[in-house]
Amino acid sequence: MRISTYEILLPLMDGDEEIKDRALLVNGLYGAYDVVAKGEAEKISAGDFGALPLALRERLLRRGHLTQKNQAEELSDVKMLGRLHRMVHGRAVAGLTIMPTYDCNFRCPYCYEQHRLKKGQAWLEHTMSQKMAEAVFDALKDYKKHGCIIKECTLYGGEPLLAKNTTIVRQILAHCRAMGLEINVITNGYDLEAHLDSLSEYGCDWLQISLDGVGDMNNRRRIHKDGLPTYDRIMQNIELALQRGIGILLRVNVGRENFSHLEALVKDLRARGLIEKEEERAAEEQKLREAKGEGKTRRGKFSYYFRSVTDDRHPENNVTGQMIMEELLRIGFSPEEAMEHQLQYISLADTLRSLFRKEALPAYSPAFCGAEQGMFVVDPFGTIYPCWNVVALDKVEVGFMDVETRQFMLNLAKAKWRTRTADLMTACQSCPYVFICRGGCACHAFREHGSYFREHCGESRETFNFIAPRIAGEVWMKSRENELSLSLAEPLSRLSVAQREKLQTSSSSKEISEIAKAANLL
Template identity: 30%
Template sequence: MRVSSYVIGAPLSDERFYLLLHGIRGTLDKVPARTGAFLVENRGKPLVSPPWDSDDRARAHLTERGYLTDLPEENERQLLVEVATALHDAALALRPPSFFFVPAYTCNLRCPYCFQPHEMHAGRGVYAKIMSHEQVDDAFRVIDHFDRPGALAEHLDLSQEGQGTADSGSVRRGALGLFGGEPLQEQTRDVIGHIARRAAERGATLRAVTNAVQLDLFTDLLGPDGLAELQITLDGMSDLHDRRRVGPRFRKTFQRIVDNIDLALARGARVMVRVNVDRSNADELARMNAFFLERGWGSHRAFSAEAAVVTGDAGRETLVTRPELVEVLDTIRADQESCLASYEGYAHGVLSRALSGRYPFTQVANCGAETGMLMFDPRGDVYSCWDEVGFAEHRVGTYHGGTLHLDHEAARAWLSRFPGAIDQCSRCPYALIHTSGCAKQARDNTGSLFAAACEGFQSYFPRTLATIYEQVESCLLGEAERPGPRPPTRTLPIVDVTHGRTRPPRDEVLR
């Protein structure tokens, strides 16, 4: 008998108790503090002198729940691999790809921390082209061919024997994405109108990652039937934001963006405001949260706000880590009502499923790139990853004449990445929650997509799990109103920021 290698735990504020979660079984238990601390401290070790030594009932319960096991370490790891593989295969077979248009690489801002080069945003050389109507039509022909569950995996010969795919007539008709550069600007107005018309013909809406500086030029498209979902960045109050989010024609953008957020909400669009956080604006988060509440956004059903760290090469001395950001937001919530969320979204999801009796681990893809994402650019190139758009050496294919020409090796690599395929991850108790982290970051750090990008997850997840559990428990017991951010019921999930620009979320919706 030994302690499972997949025990996750955190002390509760009531020092008598500890919260346990099993990283494969998905069991969730509140146990005596000595018991919880012992299991976490002895994770993966032989069972020697446990604090419940003479309590056979405790031993039997902990064994039944998976925290104690007779499985050898490698056999338990193989169980993790089998569960991860089943979730991965199901996602490839049952989920359709997601599709994004990059109508232009130009941008009307020159934010100093953006990972994309200035020559791209200035439209120099190969980045000067704007997507044509003909290219849009070509992309839609590709979309119509692949817009069914399992289509991309089947095309790449990744469908599992007996797994099957959905009926070829099953079309998702969900939202199509817009990305850039800046997709919503004066020079893209015509092509965005064409994309919107083509999307409407097939019953789809649009979602966009936009700086919203010229969003008012698209007023006629805003709303549930057109530009239905927007991710918009505000990096602080006006004095700080206007130093970070600037462009050749737009020296002060804060008020313009705020007005356009009001416009979008009034037109019925959903808005998720992102705050890209580093040391220069971490102290602004409390003011930002108060502003969102005072503006009335915090109580608006179509509004959400999320903070995420800037990482990559934006100046490492200025960076804030994920655990540090979680701590900053915890402090804000202790002092005031908060509508600003961050990486506690992982714990929200796991707890909501576990407490409702469902298996809490539902996917092993870190982002849409790992279940199939096709991003069409104005040069005829196709990409799988937001951070690699525009860098031709990282494209996964091309499109022309309504036909998709994939580099099968490159595309298969993205769809083959999951925790069960990475040895380090398969040995980690957080594998089915953090799902290996960002593949692009892993490749930047190690040279391979098939490596972990831990991103400080083990440092902050147990704390957020315990904190949110206590909030839920207090609410259920009627001891207090639930504090903290609103539960994550919105359609725009928690995501990362890398190289100073937001990245795809754990799902294929907005980054």
């Protein structure tokens, strides 16, 4: 018997206060979260398993924290789960991002698409044709006929909502509605009013809009190409969109220059009534749900978050996610509020809260994002990229849109991106955070290692080690349940040797799916 290679020992927190007589055990492979007495955690860490009560020892073995398996056998579980996800989930899902144009009315100094400005004005201003858009959606229909799950379409750029793009944007939105796709847009919001009728008519779910501070601070960082002020117009458009029932996700890009201005922006959001109106909308939504079982309000949902940006040309201007968290705590956010408004923390906190409801087994996706799971980013010329962070870069495309045959013509690079997963990267395979970090961002890995197919740890450990003890503590304080989640170790233990062999070698998604369903892994 030994402690699992994938074990993480953490304190259990009540806000910022440690719960002194308890500790949190996390198994990053099996997704098991368990609370134990602090003295018991110390014995586990020291390998003194004989000193543990028998019932606890059996529980920790059943859950995967302690194991009879050697390291190679645990690694086999990592690879088997990764393969299962890739063969069943990964093959069935595709994400769609459409770029109507590379052109943009902003010249933000930290933009990672600066290289596109060197390709000439005619190239920059080219707008996707109606014929190209029709071909893209015809190709998607063919994918859906073959069982592929496509749920949403995101418009991206450049700036997708330039005033001159109203015709093609409207056509794309019409195609989305015809296919039943959710519509999302990433925009700077400056020309938003030109598109509000179309976005409202076709049911846009949300817009992501970026701001970097109040007034002149935003104008210096979110720079209009003609030198025009940007802040007030964007704020006006945000309110107009919310009144139309369109959700707004406000992203605040944070660097050294605006790091000390976060408090001023929050105060301005409150002074403009955006925070108060959102609180009123949320209360109305709750009443509607209680009365009708659904909560669609006339006003769109408003939320905001902070995100550290990476400026490769001026790394001295970069800040970390942890620095942003500390600043939010300093200006009066509670730990729970700070987690809800810091991008690196929001998704993980939501994932943990869902996991602790025990409605499903822990996720075992080895893929960090859509780039490794079939995402198509189609630019205005029909070139296909795996990720929106690499658009317009040479030799990174994974295919092109054949307008005549109305098919995605993909090259071998597309298949290679599907292998950029934590279960297949040597540095990740024996890491306790293997299904938590999942290899990190490929583009950050390229900056760090010169390859998209390496790992990027970033702040994953620090982020998880901050959030998990607090969310777990929040749940434990209410329930006093010591097994906070389900565990993958239990269904895996029910697999026979023959079933494991099939999961590791079969090329039939149907056969793999049937075995996994029988073991309650799906």
